[in-house]
Amino acid sequence: MSIAVIGGGIAGAALAWRLRRLDPDVEITLFVGHHSVRGDATGASGGMVRGFETDAESCLVASESMAELAADPALRDWADYREVGSHYFLEPGSADMEALASIVEARLPGSLTWSAVEDLPGPCPVRGLPEGTVAVVERQGGYFSPHRLRTSMTGELLRSRVEVSQELVTGVLPDGTLQGVDPAHAKGFRAVVVAAGAWTPHLLLDHDPVAGGFRTKAIQYVRCPVAPPGLGAFTDETSGLYGRPLADGGLLLGIPTDRWGVDPDGVGVDPSLIGTLLEVASERLHLDLEPSGVEGFSSSDCYHREPGLAxxxxxxxxxxxxxxxxxxxxxxxxxxASRTAAAGLLDRLAAAHPGGSQAQR
Incomplete structure (x- = not known):
């Protein structure tokens, strides 16, 4: 049984890695051409990780991911994980904190505390928050390098004799036929998984991505030369600002964009958004920076009407x-998410093709 995974970002690499670990007998081809010739969200990602999210399903998946990372020294090394702590600020009453905190506590015991921001036991790293803002603090939060993790996973796949192809897939037909590749690779896969991030909708030939629930959106960050002392990874829902320190002493900052339907091959930096971001950073972090003093960069990612990597x-x-x-x-x-997706895919294929590998039976 053979499976093609299209996309060399963190999603594609992790899915192929999970498939190999769950069933060593399955034949996997990972096509990384899109990643190798174009910028992608994995390369631009800030890699912030924590267990807390504001809805229960996302919180469960995030806390399970954080727990696996915390428990596995090899994964932490692969990902260059930095435990710098995490602060998440949100409006009071906007989430069921008791239920969400219990989800995190079950998987990361003792990591999470929450209170009104004015009741924090120490100084708050973010200023000017509205009174009553809920501060969720995670000791085990921080960030890693998605680029380094995908590179490590791809290296492990090569060592386990998974075929990693540099061919650039230009499209996938609904019958599973690949376009733009050597005829020997064009068809014959029992399953084809398109995990190409922002390029996913463009690769789904004869299929309306909007009807399928997919849209692309621009992501934009700035690199600041200096980070306020004691600031770890943070997300401030009251202003939209989020960021984390950089290993060189600088600071990565972002703010949500409204640029939907962008072309992933032509996403540029929006100067007006940099100005807005720096205004918010001045208010929340007391950083007085000029646009000329920061480096802006952009990327894009794929969003679905039912949010979540699945x-x-x-x-x-x-x-x-x-x-x-x-x-x-x-x-x-x-x-x-990759563990759940790989197990689900193998179960589906085993049910459809009972003569599969011994591991699947």
Whole structure:
């Protein structure tokens, strides 16, 4: 039984790695051409990770991913994980904190505390927050390098004799036929999983991506030369600002964009957004920076109407699946999401083809 995974970002690499670990007998081809010739969200991602999310399903997946990372020294090394702590600020009453905290506590005991921001036991790293803002603090939060993790996983796949192809897939038909590759690779796969991030909708030939729930969105960050002392990874829902320190002493900052439907091959930096971001950074972090003093860069990612990185059918009867829709935050959930997706895919294929590998039977 053979499976093609299209996409060399963190989602594609993690899915192929999980498939190999779950069933050493399955034949896997990982096509990384899109990643190798174009910029991608994995390369631009800040890699912020924590267990807390504001809805229960996302919180479960994020906390399971964080727990696996915390428990596995090899994964932490592969990902260059930095435990710098995490602060998440949100409006009071906007989430069921008791239920969400219990999800995190069950998987990361003692990591999470929460209170009104004015009741924090120490100084708050973010200023000017509205009174009553809820501060969720995670000791085990921080960040890793999605680029380094995908490179490590791809290296492990090569060592385990998985074929990693540099061919550039230009499209996938609903019957699973690949376009733009050597005829020997064009068809014959029992399953084809398109995990190409922002390029996923463009690769789904003869299929309306909007009807399928997919949209692309621009992501934009700035690199600041200096980080305020004691600031770890943070997300401030009251202003939209988020960021984390950089290893060189600088600071990575972002703010949500409204640029939907962008071309992933032509996403540029929006200067007006940099100005807005720096205004918010001045208010929340007391950083007075000029646009000329920061480096702006942009990327894009694939979003789905049902947010979350998950395996999805293209259409009934098709061997094509997608594994994307992480909504710009796949680093927090990719470990648990890839495990669930790989197990689900192998179960589906084993049920459809009872003569599969011994591991599947």
């Amino acid at each position: 395996l999805r059918d293209l259409e009934q009867g098709s061997p094509v699946f997608t594994f994307t829709g992480g909504s710009g935050g796949a680093a927090k959930t990719v470990l648990a």
